Amino acid sequence: MNETKAHLQRYLQDGRDALLWKLDGLSEYDVRRPMTATGTNLLGLVKHVAACESAYFGATFGRPFDGPAWLTEEYEDNADMWATPDETRADIVGLYKAVTAHSDVTIATNDLDTLGRVPHWSPDRAETSLHRVLVHMIVDTQRHAGHADILRETIDGAVGLQVDRDNMPGGDPDWWRDYRDRLEHAAREADARARRAG
Incomplete structure:
Protein backbone atom coordinates (compact mmCIF):
# COMPACT_ATOMS: atom_id res chain seq x y z
CA MET A 1 0.00 0.00 0.00
CA ASN A 2 1.45 3.37 -0.89
CA GLU A 3 2.21 5.89 1.83
CA THR A 4 -0.57 8.34 0.92
CA LYS A 5 -3.20 5.62 0.89
CA ALA A 6 -1.91 4.29 4.23
CA HIS A 7 -2.20 7.76 5.80
CA LEU A 8 -5.73 8.22 4.48
CA GLN A 9 -6.80 4.81 5.71
CA ARG A 10 -5.35 5.51 9.16
CA TYR A 11 -7.43 8.70 9.48
CA LEU A 12 -10.51 6.79 8.37
CA GLN A 13 -9.80 4.04 10.90
CA ASP A 14 -9.29 6.59 13.70
CA GLY A 15 -12.79 7.92 13.05
CA ARG A 16 -14.26 4.42 12.90
CA ASP A 17 -12.63 3.49 16.21
CA ALA A 18 -13.83 6.68 17.90
CA LEU A 19 -17.43 6.08 16.83
CA LEU A 20 -17.46 2.58 18.31
CA TRP A 21 -15.62 3.63 21.46
CA LYS A 22 -18.34 6.17 22.26
CA LEU A 23 -20.78 3.26 22.75
CA ASP A 24 -18.66 1.52 25.40
CA GLY A 25 -20.17 1.20 28.85
CA LEU A 26 -23.54 2.76 28.03
CA SER A 27 -27.00 1.23 28.47
CA GLU A 28 -29.20 0.28 25.54
CA TYR A 29 -31.27 3.37 26.26
CA ASP A 30 -28.30 5.72 26.31
CA VAL A 31 -26.84 4.51 22.99
CA ARG A 32 -30.25 4.93 21.33
CA ARG A 33 -31.87 7.94 22.94
CA PRO A 34 -32.33 11.04 20.78
CA MET A 35 -30.07 13.76 22.15
CA THR A 36 -30.97 16.60 19.76
CA ALA A 37 -34.11 18.06 18.24
CA THR A 38 -33.35 16.12 15.06
CA GLY A 39 -32.99 12.83 16.94
CA THR A 40 -29.21 12.39 16.74
CA ASN A 41 -28.16 9.36 18.77
CA LEU A 42 -24.97 7.32 19.18
CA LEU A 43 -26.07 3.99 17.72
CA GLY A 44 -27.78 5.78 14.84
CA LEU A 45 -24.52 7.51 13.95
CA VAL A 46 -22.79 4.13 13.69
CA LYS A 47 -25.65 2.74 11.58
CA HIS A 48 -25.54 5.79 9.31
CA VAL A 49 -21.79 5.62 8.73
CA ALA A 50 -22.12 1.89 8.00
CA ALA A 51 -24.69 2.74 5.33
CA ARG A 89 -26.34 -3.03 19.42
CA ALA A 90 -24.41 -6.16 18.43
CA ASP A 91 -26.30 -6.21 15.10
CA ILE A 92 -25.35 -2.62 14.26
CA VAL A 93 -21.75 -2.90 15.48
CA GLY A 94 -21.35 -6.23 13.68
CA LEU A 95 -22.75 -4.72 10.49
CA TYR A 96 -20.37 -1.76 10.76
CA LYS A 97 -17.38 -4.07 11.24
CA ALA A 98 -18.44 -6.19 8.25
CA VAL A 99 -18.87 -3.05 6.14
CA THR A 100 -15.47 -1.67 7.14
CA ALA A 101 -13.79 -5.00 6.34
CA HIS A 102 -15.48 -4.93 2.91
CA SER A 103 -14.37 -1.32 2.45
CA ASP A 104 -10.80 -2.15 3.40
CA VAL A 105 -10.65 -4.76 0.62
CA THR A 106 -11.82 -2.13 -1.87
CA ILE A 107 -9.15 0.26 -0.61
CA ALA A 108 -6.39 -2.37 -0.62
CA THR A 109 -7.13 -3.75 -4.09
CA ASN A 110 -7.46 -0.45 -5.93
CA ASP A 111 -5.10 2.43 -6.67
CA LEU A 112 -5.99 5.90 -5.45
CA ASP A 113 -6.70 6.97 -9.05
CA THR A 114 -9.10 4.05 -9.68
CA LEU A 115 -12.39 5.46 -10.90
CA GLY A 116 -15.81 4.56 -9.58
CA ARG A 117 -19.27 6.04 -9.94
CA VAL A 118 -21.40 7.48 -7.13
CA PRO A 119 -24.98 7.27 -8.47
CA HIS A 120 -26.46 9.88 -6.12
CA TRP A 121 -23.86 12.55 -6.94
CA SER A 122 -24.57 15.03 -9.72
CA PRO A 123 -23.73 13.74 -13.23
CA ASP A 124 -20.82 16.16 -13.64
CA ARG A 125 -18.98 14.64 -10.66
CA ALA A 126 -20.50 11.15 -10.29
CA GLU A 127 -17.39 9.55 -11.78
CA THR A 128 -14.75 9.91 -9.11
CA SER A 129 -11.53 8.40 -7.80
CA LEU A 130 -10.90 6.18 -4.82
CA HIS A 131 -8.76 9.01 -3.46
CA ARG A 132 -11.70 11.41 -3.47
CA VAL A 133 -14.05 8.82 -1.94
CA LEU A 134 -11.52 8.13 0.82
CA VAL A 135 -11.28 11.83 1.64
CA HIS A 136 -15.07 12.11 1.54
CA MET A 137 -15.51 9.21 3.98
CA ILE A 138 -12.78 10.47 6.31
CA VAL A 139 -14.54 13.83 6.54
CA ASP A 140 -17.96 12.21 7.02
CA THR A 141 -16.76 9.68 9.60
CA GLN A 142 -14.75 12.21 11.59
CA ARG A 143 -17.67 14.66 11.50
CA HIS A 144 -19.96 12.03 12.99
CA ALA A 145 -17.28 11.02 15.51
CA GLY A 146 -17.37 14.66 16.66
CA HIS A 147 -21.14 14.45 17.01
CA ALA A 148 -20.69 11.25 19.03
CA ASP A 149 -18.10 12.92 21.26
CA ILE A 150 -20.53 15.68 22.20
CA LEU A 151 -23.43 13.27 22.69
CA ARG A 152 -21.34 11.05 24.95
CA GLU A 153 -20.17 14.00 27.03
CA THR A 154 -23.79 15.10 27.39
CA ILE A 155 -24.84 11.61 28.54
CA ASP A 156 -22.22 10.88 31.18
CA GLY A 157 -19.36 13.38 30.93
CA ALA A 158 -16.97 10.97 29.20
CA VAL A 159 -14.74 12.78 26.69
CA GLY A 160 -11.70 12.13 24.57
CA LEU A 161 -10.24 11.52 21.16
CA GLN A 162 -9.13 7.91 21.53
CA VAL A 163 -9.26 5.17 24.14
CA ASP A 164 -5.57 5.49 24.94
CA ARG A 165 -5.14 9.22 24.26
CA ASP A 166 -7.96 11.53 25.26
CA ASN A 167 -6.21 14.71 24.03
CA MET A 168 -7.70 16.70 26.94
CA PRO A 169 -6.00 18.86 29.59
CA GLY A 170 -5.48 16.93 32.82
CA GLY A 171 -7.86 18.93 35.01
CA ASP A 172 -9.83 17.42 37.87
CA PRO A 173 -13.62 18.03 38.20
CA ASP A 174 -13.05 21.28 40.14
CA TRP A 175 -10.70 22.58 37.42
CA TRP A 176 -13.27 21.79 34.72
CA ARG A 177 -16.07 23.45 36.73
CA ASP A 178 -13.98 26.61 37.17
CA TYR A 179 -13.02 26.56 33.49
CA ARG A 180 -16.65 26.26 32.39
CA ASP A 181 -17.66 29.06 34.80
CA ARG A 182 -14.97 31.32 33.25
CA LEU A 183 -16.40 30.63 29.78
CA GLU A 184 -19.94 31.32 30.98
CA HIS A 185 -18.80 34.61 32.53
CA ALA A 186 -16.94 35.61 29.33
CA ALA A 187 -20.00 34.79 27.18
CA ARG A 188 -22.32 36.87 29.39
CA GLU A 189 -19.88 39.77 29.48
CA ALA A 190 -19.48 39.74 25.67
CA ASP A 191 -23.26 39.62 25.27
CA ALA A 192 -23.72 42.54 27.66
CA ARG A 193 -21.12 44.61 25.76
CA ALA A 194 -22.79 43.83 22.44
CA ARG A 195 -26.19 44.89 23.81
CA ARG A 196 -24.77 48.16 25.15
CA ALA A 197 -23.06 48.88 21.81
CA GLY A 198 -26.12 47.93 19.76
Whole structure:
Protein backbone atom coordinates (compact mmCIF):
# COMPACT_ATOMS: atom_id res chain seq x y z
CA MET A 1 0.00 0.00 0.00
CA ASN A 2 1.45 3.37 -0.89
CA GLU A 3 2.21 5.89 1.83
CA THR A 4 -0.57 8.34 0.92
CA LYS A 5 -3.20 5.62 0.89
CA ALA A 6 -1.91 4.29 4.23
CA HIS A 7 -2.20 7.76 5.80
CA LEU A 8 -5.73 8.22 4.48
CA GLN A 9 -6.80 4.81 5.71
CA ARG A 10 -5.35 5.51 9.16
CA TYR A 11 -7.43 8.70 9.48
CA LEU A 12 -10.51 6.79 8.37
CA GLN A 13 -9.80 4.04 10.90
CA ASP A 14 -9.29 6.59 13.70
CA GLY A 15 -12.79 7.92 13.05
CA ARG A 16 -14.26 4.42 12.90
CA ASP A 17 -12.63 3.49 16.21
CA ALA A 18 -13.83 6.68 17.90
CA LEU A 19 -17.43 6.08 16.83
CA LEU A 20 -17.46 2.58 18.31
CA TRP A 21 -15.62 3.63 21.46
CA LYS A 22 -18.34 6.17 22.26
CA LEU A 23 -20.78 3.26 22.75
CA ASP A 24 -18.66 1.52 25.40
CA GLY A 25 -20.17 1.20 28.85
CA LEU A 26 -23.54 2.76 28.03
CA SER A 27 -27.00 1.23 28.47
CA GLU A 28 -29.20 0.28 25.54
CA TYR A 29 -31.27 3.37 26.26
CA ASP A 30 -28.30 5.72 26.31
CA VAL A 31 -26.84 4.51 22.99
CA ARG A 32 -30.25 4.93 21.33
CA ARG A 33 -31.87 7.94 22.94
CA PRO A 34 -32.33 11.04 20.78
CA MET A 35 -30.07 13.76 22.15
CA THR A 36 -30.97 16.60 19.76
CA ALA A 37 -34.11 18.06 18.24
CA THR A 38 -33.35 16.12 15.06
CA GLY A 39 -32.99 12.83 16.94
CA THR A 40 -29.21 12.39 16.74
CA ASN A 41 -28.16 9.36 18.77
CA LEU A 42 -24.97 7.32 19.18
CA LEU A 43 -26.07 3.99 17.72
CA GLY A 44 -27.78 5.78 14.84
CA LEU A 45 -24.52 7.51 13.95
CA VAL A 46 -22.79 4.13 13.69
CA LYS A 47 -25.65 2.74 11.58
CA HIS A 48 -25.54 5.79 9.31
CA VAL A 49 -21.79 5.62 8.73
CA ALA A 50 -22.12 1.89 8.00
CA ALA A 51 -24.69 2.74 5.33
CA CYS A 52 -22.44 5.42 3.83
CA GLU A 53 -19.35 3.22 3.72
CA SER A 54 -21.27 0.30 2.24
CA ALA A 55 -22.28 2.47 -0.71
CA TYR A 56 -19.11 4.51 -1.22
CA PHE A 57 -16.64 1.62 -1.04
CA GLY A 58 -19.10 -0.98 -2.33
CA ALA A 59 -21.35 -0.27 -5.30
CA THR A 60 -19.30 2.79 -6.29
CA PHE A 61 -16.42 0.47 -7.21
CA GLY A 62 -18.50 -2.45 -8.50
CA ARG A 63 -18.38 -4.37 -5.20
CA PRO A 64 -21.90 -4.08 -3.72
CA PHE A 65 -22.10 -4.95 -0.05
CA ASP A 66 -24.66 -7.67 0.70
CA GLY A 67 -26.43 -6.34 3.78
CA PRO A 68 -29.85 -5.60 5.25
CA ALA A 69 -32.61 -4.40 2.93
CA TRP A 70 -32.49 -0.86 4.31
CA LEU A 71 -28.95 -0.58 2.91
CA THR A 72 -29.86 -1.40 -0.67
CA GLU A 73 -33.55 -0.66 -1.15
CA GLU A 74 -35.79 2.36 -0.83
CA TYR A 75 -36.55 3.06 2.79
CA GLU A 76 -38.12 5.81 4.87
CA ASP A 77 -36.19 9.01 5.51
CA ASN A 78 -33.61 8.65 8.29
CA ALA A 79 -34.04 4.86 8.58
CA ASP A 80 -30.25 4.71 8.79
CA MET A 81 -30.09 7.23 11.64
CA TRP A 82 -31.60 5.11 14.41
CA ALA A 83 -31.86 1.49 15.51
CA THR A 84 -35.25 -0.17 15.84
CA PRO A 85 -35.96 -2.17 19.01
CA ASP A 86 -35.40 -5.35 16.95
CA GLU A 87 -31.90 -4.25 15.90
CA THR A 88 -29.47 -4.98 18.70
CA ARG A 89 -26.34 -3.03 19.42
CA ALA A 90 -24.41 -6.16 18.43
CA ASP A 91 -26.30 -6.21 15.10
CA ILE A 92 -25.35 -2.62 14.26
CA VAL A 93 -21.75 -2.90 15.48
CA GLY A 94 -21.35 -6.23 13.68
CA LEU A 95 -22.75 -4.72 10.49
CA TYR A 96 -20.37 -1.76 10.76
CA LYS A 97 -17.38 -4.07 11.24
CA ALA A 98 -18.44 -6.19 8.25
CA VAL A 99 -18.87 -3.05 6.14
CA THR A 100 -15.47 -1.67 7.14
CA ALA A 101 -13.79 -5.00 6.34
CA HIS A 102 -15.48 -4.93 2.91
CA SER A 103 -14.37 -1.32 2.45
CA ASP A 104 -10.80 -2.15 3.40
CA VAL A 105 -10.65 -4.76 0.62
CA THR A 106 -11.82 -2.13 -1.87
CA ILE A 107 -9.15 0.26 -0.61
CA ALA A 108 -6.39 -2.37 -0.62
CA THR A 109 -7.13 -3.75 -4.09
CA ASN A 110 -7.46 -0.45 -5.93
CA ASP A 111 -5.10 2.43 -6.67
CA LEU A 112 -5.99 5.90 -5.45
CA ASP A 113 -6.70 6.97 -9.05
CA THR A 114 -9.10 4.05 -9.68
CA LEU A 115 -12.39 5.46 -10.90
CA GLY A 116 -15.81 4.56 -9.58
CA ARG A 117 -19.27 6.04 -9.94
CA VAL A 118 -21.40 7.48 -7.13
CA PRO A 119 -24.98 7.27 -8.47
CA HIS A 120 -26.46 9.88 -6.12
CA TRP A 121 -23.86 12.55 -6.94
CA SER A 122 -24.57 15.03 -9.72
CA PRO A 123 -23.73 13.74 -13.23
CA ASP A 124 -20.82 16.16 -13.64
CA ARG A 125 -18.98 14.64 -10.66
CA ALA A 126 -20.50 11.15 -10.29
CA GLU A 127 -17.39 9.55 -11.78
CA THR A 128 -14.75 9.91 -9.11
CA SER A 129 -11.53 8.40 -7.80
CA LEU A 130 -10.90 6.18 -4.82
CA HIS A 131 -8.76 9.01 -3.46
CA ARG A 132 -11.70 11.41 -3.47
CA VAL A 133 -14.05 8.82 -1.94
CA LEU A 134 -11.52 8.13 0.82
CA VAL A 135 -11.28 11.83 1.64
CA HIS A 136 -15.07 12.11 1.54
CA MET A 137 -15.51 9.21 3.98
CA ILE A 138 -12.78 10.47 6.31
CA VAL A 139 -14.54 13.83 6.54
CA ASP A 140 -17.96 12.21 7.02
CA THR A 141 -16.76 9.68 9.60
CA GLN A 142 -14.75 12.21 11.59
CA ARG A 143 -17.67 14.66 11.50
CA HIS A 144 -19.96 12.03 12.99
CA ALA A 145 -17.28 11.02 15.51
CA GLY A 146 -17.37 14.66 16.66
CA HIS A 147 -21.14 14.45 17.01
CA ALA A 148 -20.69 11.25 19.03
CA ASP A 149 -18.10 12.92 21.26
CA ILE A 150 -20.53 15.68 22.20
CA LEU A 151 -23.43 13.27 22.69
CA ARG A 152 -21.34 11.05 24.95
CA GLU A 153 -20.17 14.00 27.03
CA THR A 154 -23.79 15.10 27.39
CA ILE A 155 -24.84 11.61 28.54
CA ASP A 156 -22.22 10.88 31.18
CA GLY A 157 -19.36 13.38 30.93
CA ALA A 158 -16.97 10.97 29.20
CA VAL A 159 -14.74 12.78 26.69
CA GLY A 160 -11.70 12.13 24.57
CA LEU A 161 -10.24 11.52 21.16
CA GLN A 162 -9.13 7.91 21.53
CA VAL A 163 -9.26 5.17 24.14
CA ASP A 164 -5.57 5.49 24.94
CA ARG A 165 -5.14 9.22 24.26
CA ASP A 166 -7.96 11.53 25.26
CA ASN A 167 -6.21 14.71 24.03
CA MET A 168 -7.70 16.70 26.94
CA PRO A 169 -6.00 18.86 29.59
CA GLY A 170 -5.48 16.93 32.82
CA GLY A 171 -7.86 18.93 35.01
CA ASP A 172 -9.83 17.42 37.87
CA PRO A 173 -13.62 18.03 38.20
CA ASP A 174 -13.05 21.28 40.14
CA TRP A 175 -10.70 22.58 37.42
CA TRP A 176 -13.27 21.79 34.72
CA ARG A 177 -16.07 23.45 36.73
CA ASP A 178 -13.98 26.61 37.17
CA TYR A 179 -13.02 26.56 33.49
CA ARG A 180 -16.65 26.26 32.39
CA ASP A 181 -17.66 29.06 34.80
CA ARG A 182 -14.97 31.32 33.25
CA LEU A 183 -16.40 30.63 29.78
CA GLU A 184 -19.94 31.32 30.98
CA HIS A 185 -18.80 34.61 32.53
CA ALA A 186 -16.94 35.61 29.33
CA ALA A 187 -20.00 34.79 27.18
CA ARG A 188 -22.32 36.87 29.39
CA GLU A 189 -19.88 39.77 29.48
CA ALA A 190 -19.48 39.74 25.67
CA ASP A 191 -23.26 39.62 25.27
CA ALA A 192 -23.72 42.54 27.66
CA ARG A 193 -21.12 44.61 25.76
CA ALA A 194 -22.79 43.83 22.44
CA ARG A 195 -26.19 44.89 23.81
CA ARG A 196 -24.77 48.16 25.15
CA ALA A 197 -23.06 48.88 21.81
CA GLY A 198 -26.12 47.93 19.76
